[in-house]
Amino acid sequence: MSSSEVKGRIKDDERTTRIHLTLFDRTKFLLLFALVFFILVWAAMADNPLLSFSDAATGAFTKRWWIVAIAAFEIVRQLHFLLAELLAPYHGVWVKYFALVDRVIHKLSDWTRYRISRVAKVLLFVALLAVVLGAVYKETPIKALFLAPKALWSALPMLGQLLFAVVFILIQFFAMFWFLSRGGIDTYFPDDIRTRFSDVWGQDHVLNRIRENLLFLESPEKIEDHGGYVPGGILLWGPPGTGKTLMAESIAGETGKPFVFVDPGAFNNMFFGVGVLKVKSLFRKLRKLALRYGGVVVFFDEADSLGNRGISVGGGAARSNPFSGACHGGNYLSSEASSLLAREAFVAGTAAGGGGGGGMGTLQALLTELSGLKKPRGFFNRVLRRALGMRPKNPPKYRILVVMATNMPEALDEALLRPGRIDRMYRVGYPSKAGRVRTYEGYLAKVSHSLTLEEIEKLATITPYSTGASIKDTINEALITAIRDGRTSIIWSDVIKAKQSKDLGPAEDVEYIERERHAVAVHEACHGVMAHLIRRHMEIDLATIEKGSDYLGMVASIPPDDQFTRWKSEYEADILVSLASLAGERIFFNGDNSSGVSSDLETATTIASLMEGHWGMGSTISSHASNRRFEVGAPGGGKPRDAKEEATALRRALADRIEDNLSTLLTKAEEILNLNRGKVLSLAHALEQFKTLSGEDVEAVMNGGRGPLVDGAPYQSPENIAKIEQYHQSALAAHLEHRKPELSLPIF
Amino acid sequence: MRIQARKSAFRLTFVLASLLVLTACAAPSHLYAANKKSGTYFTLPYSWKRISESTLTKQESLSKATGAAERLAAVQWQEAYSPSKEVSAAEIFSLKSPPAPAVYVRVRALTSEEMNSVSYNSLRDIFVPLTSWLNSTSDFATTPVPMTKFQLLGDEERVEKGARGVRSIFSFTGADGIDQTFNQTALISPDHSIMYILLVRARSVDYTKSQKILTDISNSFTVLGAA
Numbered sequence: 001m002s003s004s005e006v007k008g009r010i011k012d013d014e015r016t017t018r019i020h021l022t023l024f025d026r027t028k029f030l031l032l033f034a035l036v037f038f039i040l041v042w043a044a045m046a047d048n049p050l051l052s053f054s055d056a057a058t059g060a061f062t063k064r065w066w067i068v069a070i071a072a073f074e075i076v077r078q079l080h081f082l083l084a085e086l087l088a089p090y091h092g093v094w095v096k097y098f099a100l101v102d103r104v105i106h107k108l109s110d111w112t113r114y115r116i117s118r119v120a121k122v123l124l125f126v127a128l129l130a131v132v133l134g135a136v137y138k139e140t141p142i143k144a145l146f147l148a149p150k151a152l153w154s155a156l157p158m159l160g161q162l163l164f165a166v167v168f169i170l171i172q173f174f175a176m177f178w179f180l181s182r183g184g185i186d187t188y189f190p191d192d193i194r195t196r197f198s199d200v201w202g203q204d205h206v207l208n209r210i211r212e213n214l215l216f217l218e219s220p221e222k223i224e225d226h227g228g229y230v231p232g233g234i235l236l237w238g239p240p241g242t243g244k245t246l247m248a249e250s251i252a253g254e255t256g257k258p259f260v261f262v263d264p265g266a267f268n269n270m271f272f273g274v275g276v277l278k279v280k281s282l283f284r285k286l287r288k289l290a291l292r293y294g295g296v297v298v299f300f301d302e303a304d305s306l307g308n309r310g311i312s313v314g315g316g317a318a319r320s321n322p323f324s325g326a327c328h329g330g331n332y333l334s335s336e337a338s339s340l341l342a343r344e345a346f347v348a349g350t351a352a353g354g355g356g357g358g359g360m361g362t363l364q365a366l367l368t369e370l371s372g373l374k375k376p377r378g379f380f381n382r383v384l385r386r387a388l389g390m391r392p393k394n395p396p397k398y399r400i401l402v403v404m405a406t407n408m409p410e411a412l413d414e415a416l417l418r419p420g421r422i423d424r425m426y427r428v429g430y431p432s433k434a435g436r437v438r439t440y441e442g443y444l445a446k447v448s449h450s451l452t453l454e455e456i457e458k459l460a461t462i463t464p465y466s467t468g469a470s471i472k473d474t475i476n477e478a479l480i481t482a483i484r485d486g487r488t489s490i491i492w493s494d495v496i497k498a499k500q501s502k503d504l505g506p507a508e509d510v511e512y513i514e515r516e517r518h519a520v521a522v523h524e525a526c527h528g529v530m531a532h533l534i535r536r537h538m539e540i541d542l543a544t545i546e547k548g549s550d551y552l553g554m555v556a557s558i559p560p561d562d563q564f565t566r567w568k569s570e571y572e573a574d575i576l577v578s579l580a581s582l583a584g585e586r587i588f589f590n591g592d593n594s595s596g597v598s599s600d601l602e603t604a605t606t607i608a609s610l611m612e613g614h615w616g617m618g619s620t621i622s623s624h625a626s627n628r629r630f631e632v633g634a635p636g637g638g639k640p641r642d643a644k645e646e647a648t649a650l651r652r653a654l655a656d657r658i659e660d661n662l663s664t665l666l667t668k669a670e671e672i673l674n675l676n677r678g679k680v681l682s683l684a685h686a687l688e689q690f691k692t693l694s695g696e697d698v699e700a701v702m703n704g705g706r707g708p709l710v711d712g713a714p715y716q717s718p719e720n721i722a723k724i725e726q727y728h729q730s731a732l733a734a735h736l737e738h739r740k741p742e743l744s745l746p747i748f
Numbered sequence: 749m750r751i752q753a754r755k756s757a758f759r760l761t762f763v764l765a766s767l768l769v770l771t772a773c774a775a776p777s778h779l780y781a782a783n784k785k786s787g788t789y790f791t792l793p794y795s796w797k798r799i800s801e802s803t804l805t806k807q808e809s810l811s812k813a814t815g816a817a818e819r820l821a822a823v824q825w826q827e828a829y830s831p832s833k834e835v836s837a838a839e840i841f842s843l844k845s846p847p848a849p850a851v852y853v854r855v856r857a858l859t860s861e862e863m864n865s866v867s868y869n870s871l872r873d874i875f876v877p878l879t880s881w882l883n884s885t886s887d888f889a890t891t892p893v894p895m896t897k898f899q900l901l902g903d904e905e906r907v908e909k910g911a912r913g914v915r916s917i918f919s920f921t922g923a924d925g926i927d928q929t930f931n932q933t934a935l936i937s938p939d940h941s942i943m944y945i946l947l948v949r950a951r952s953v954d955y956t957k958s959q960k961i962l963t964d965i966s967n968s969f970t971v972l973g974a975a
Contacts, residue, residue: 048782049970050789055776 017091018084025389026078033071040064081389110396111291121380180274184266185282187289188252188259195249201442202435202468203243206426210234210247213424214255217295217401224397231423233370233402235303237409238428241469244405247428248299251403257295260286264302267362275362283369287398295399303404304411306363363413370402370421430467436460439468443475449490459495462541462695464558474498500542500692503556510547514741517688518731519589520545520553523596525684526584527555527577529676530669532702535573540699543683544692552596553687568617571607576669578604579662583669584680589732604665608658619657681724682715688745714748783825786855787910787972788944792829792965796851799828799837807837822857824942843876843893845928849950849958851965856943863940868905871913871934874945878916897921901929910973911935911944915966919952929955931966937973944971 037060044056051059061068084091105113129148130141137144152159164171197207216223216230223230236244252259262282267275282298289296300306376382376392385392404422406412416422431439437460444451451459466474477498478490485494512520528543538557545553578600585593611617613624673680679702686693686701690709693701700707704716714720723746734741778791779798804827808820828840832848839846858866872878881888881898888895902917913935921927931948946969948962949955955962 047784048780048789049972050778050782050791050968051780052777055778055780058776 016088017086018081020085021081021389026081029074030071030078033067033074037061037064037067037071040067077389109294111294114291114396117380177274177277184263184278185285186261186263187285188261190256190258193249193252193259195246195253197250197254199253200243200247200250200468201439202431203247203428204435206236206247206428207250209424209426210251211254213401214251214297217297217399218256220295220397220399230399230401232400232420233422233424234404235409235412235417235422235425236403236405236428237425238407239430239467240407241467242428242430243468244407244428245301246468248301248403248405251297251299255295255297257293257297257401258289260289260296260298262298262300264300264305267306267366273361276365279362279365279369286400290398290400291396295401297401297403300402300404303406303416304408306366306412306416363416367413367415367421370416430465433457433460433464436463436466436471439466439471440475443472444490447475447479447490448488451490451492451495455492455495459499461560462558463499470502474502477502496694503542504544504546504554505548512545512547514745515731515734515739517545518684518728518741519585519594519735520596521684521687522584522588522680522728523581523594524553524555524687525680525682526580526673528683528687528698529680529702530577530580530672531555531557532698533672533676534576535570537570537573540695542692542694543687543698545687546691568611568615571611571615571617572665575604575607575662575665576672578607579666579669580673583666584673587670587673587677588680588728589735592735604662605658608661608665609654612658612661613654618661624654678721678725681728682721685724685727685745686710686715689747720746720748779829781827781829781853783855784975786824786942786944786974788825788853788855789968789970789972790851790853790946790965791968792851793831793961796829796831797833799830799835799840801825801827803837804828804840807841811841818859819856822859823854824857825855826853828852843922844924845922845926845951846949849948849954849962852945852947852949853969854943854945854947856945858936858941858943866936866940866943868914871936871943872903872916874934874943875930875932875947876920878918881918881920894923895920897927906933906935908935908944908969908971908973911937911942911971913944919955927952931955931962933966933969935971942974944969 037057040060041053041056044059045051045053084094108116126145127141130145133139133144133148134141137147139147197211200207213231213234220230236247238244248261252261260282267278286296286298376395382392402422404412404416405428409417409425417425437457440456440459444456463471463474474495475490475498478494481494481497482488482490524543524545528540531538531540535557537559539560541556541558543553543555547553581600582593582597585597609624612620613627616623683698683701686697690697693710694708697707697710699705700710700712701715702712704712706712727741727743727746730741730743776794779794779796780789780791781798782789805820805823808816808823808826811820828835828837829851830846830848834847835850840850840852869879873880876893876895877891881895882900888898898918898920900916900918902915904915906913906915913933915931915933917929917931919927919929929950929952933944933946935944936942937944946966948966950958950962
């Protein structure tokens, strides 16, 4: 069979004649009328025993002339269809006529047409009812229409009793389902909400995109006239507190269209099917609003509650801190490293399955509704028109803008995110420095304060991953601190105190015994010195040995700039900072080391594994992610540099290479710490003395400058260093013998 | 396949359409007089004219006879038919010979007194004192219902589903001197509460001329009784 023989179904606009009707479709109404006619004849004959069939038929014919009229009309209609099926010119004329009628009708707005058709349908129904009741009561239709309610009213008590008896259980179910399918969906009309785009700070890039979407919703012809369509769905995803909901609120405030807010729990139900009913009623409402107001915005908060069937979005979203234990490793890592670690833990552990959410068909119903907006709907349109041999009309354009917000995009179903359902995905990330400055300014403007612009900028710099919510909280905490001190105006130290209390949590007021205090101080000092000496992409924010709820001490760092790419040298520096604690403890405690290094090692190993296996920062090129997926196993050693190495190099397993890399870096860390022994002990001394140091204080100890708390000058003096060394030796001896050190902490 | 379907569609449409058209052109063959409530039916030629119940009631209410008003109140249905417009309600209630054949139907509830005394003979005597005429040889020319040349043409029992009684066919010459024929059917319900009467009458000349039609009318009288 050649390809030219294969014919597809003719396209609609290529058809010159009407589609052929089947025999049944052509005759069904005539058969129906004939049936009705014969029933009438039979009824008449049953009424009068003398009546002959022919007289009954004649009588029925004259008395029920309308049935004949309708049948005649049906014959004419079928003839018209038949002609349109056989004669192309005849069909063409009608097509043109209907196109004209359609154009004329479409001059009315969708909403007006919808209302008119609704009124027409109601009138038709009432007219039919009147005719039927008229026949029942043997009265004029109009009078019968008034008699019927009266009869119904008088029969109501009995009907009610009957109904109650028969559908007692059904009534309960209906009532329950009805009540259960209420709630969770709120509609706001323009001007109900006062939030505007100008109230959302630090997310201008996202706002600009959303503004574009709204513009298309407000004047769709801008894009529709050129063959495009209004993007119907936006997903806002990002960490918690970055302003997704506020953004949605501002959309509600900005738009001139109704705004429907869907609660995260709206689709969680006790019974199967209620969620589906809710979705259907929600979209019925949306379509109505869209017609009435020319558009509607619907917002699904915490869209992850809708449920999922797998992980879909690439790229990380949440910055979570999975760390806990002796040393707060997560704080001296950059956010990306932390985030990656979080993801690794996520993938390895908890997030294997999907699940949760509305479930029980709710998600599927939502998917269908989202993509099913362009199908013909309605009983009259689909069933009645089809029964009459007419094609259902296409629905008007429902302009519905779906906005979803989530901080777990991985938890959303993949099908939900396809273009056509969700056309645009915007990451509402941590605000940039400029955004943070703007946000601080915004919240500070609401309180009395004496912060200068420089101070605000500095504040924005030292709070890199703060969100709108956390900034608001910090300013409020600062205000509480100020009020506690008897002031009503916030000063710089209030903000810093607030920030530290937010970062570190409340100190536990635990006093270490001296030798343990020294050990913790040395541990943190090793991190601090290493970070100060070799890490350039991060600055130390603070170092502390005050015990918190889940750490003994910490060195927290922040990036000085917003940075989006990461380098091998930076990761190596991260690993060195992590390993510094182990290296340092071994150096300063004669090869001993505490379990407090566990999380540091975990951090270092994870980063080293990713460098070796994923980021091309090791001796091999292939990605372990792909290797694992394709189950090909990890490659051996890298490309040999020379023939000699080729001859001797053994192909090593991935784990061995990671271990080797870590060993090399540990040796390097030991070398660096050995060279800076004095600095480590100095920083440990300062930590023991002051418990918590700011970044500037650490800097002062290292360089002999002056920090807000610490004067670094004494640490430049060899005598003082010697005194500190003596104290360390005494503490070391006490550590080995588990007793109190002989020397107390020297004070300069 | 499609062409065949189209052909059969054509055929069916044609048949249905022609059936409808043919039925529309035809006129009914008979006039069906019926009172569903009392279950009384009979047929007449389609061209006959009806004298409505209200006209008859009006005419009957003029009567001065004793118990006339009471009897009228007990009437459930009465109608009269004639092929000619010349026959009026007055002529229906009169013993004068009608200018054209006439049919009178009457369904009436009986009073308790009547219920106790009703018999086939009382049914025969419903319009004229038929039993007296039958059983006596005396002259009836000067009685309240004057009669000469009486002739009984038939007398039989009729049993219907909802009533039983007698049909009497007889001719006589009344006060106007014109010979006329009565074909009267008088039935009574099993509980003696309702009386069904059909009177077909005409001048004897006309009766002979239209005997088949008039006999058919009389024979079509069907009483199913009250539903």
